[in-house]
Amino acid sequence: MASSEIETLSSALARLPGLGPRSARRAVLWLVKNREKALPQLQDALAAVREHLVECDTCGNVDTQNPCGICADPRRDAKSICVVEDVSDLWALDRARLFTGRYHVLGGKLSALDGVRPEDLSIDSLLGRVEAGGVDEIVLAMNATLEGQTTAHYLAERLEDFPVRITQLAHGLPVGGELDYLDEGTLAQALRARRPVS
Secondary structure, X not given: OOOHHHHHHHHHHHOOOOXXXXXHHHHHHHHHHOHHHHHHHHHHHHHHHHHHOEEOOOOOOEEOOOOOHHHHOOOOEXXXXXXXOOHHHHHHHHHOOOOOEEEEEOOOOOEOOOOEXXXXXXXHHHHHHHHOOOOOEEEEOOOOXXXXXXXXXXXXXXXXXXXXXXXXXXXXXXXXXXXXXXXXXXXXXXXXXXXEOO
């Protein structure tokens, strides 16, 4: 039997996305075996994250500065905003280096089953950014799930009174797929084939 400290660490790691109880135990065993070097590095990294990471007031990205590096970058096209569900989706799209505009993170998707309503998402701040002017295109990059598509349709309806072109990623994305798990080739094709929302 493992000590209560090891069990506590295993339980904490098991709550991370992509790690189950077995993977968490393997990670803890590796950390214990390499504790002289690995544990101080992990502690320092976690402390730095806790101390320095902030949420961008403009787009909702997570960074060490506010506004984030993407919003503060003058080379980014401020006329085009790509709307995503979560920060992981933003990172996946930006990793592909195909979209040169700015982003907006909703913080989730509409879901009647989970009780997520429009006021629970950062839709009002998106509308505020569009209303302020200077935006020509909104790219709706929702995940290809029922909730994602419902969110995209709701946003399209809310944005139809503004003089902006509304596009969405092509439907070549697999149904039920999530942006964070797609390869750059699939993301590139989806971005290139985006089309107006009808």
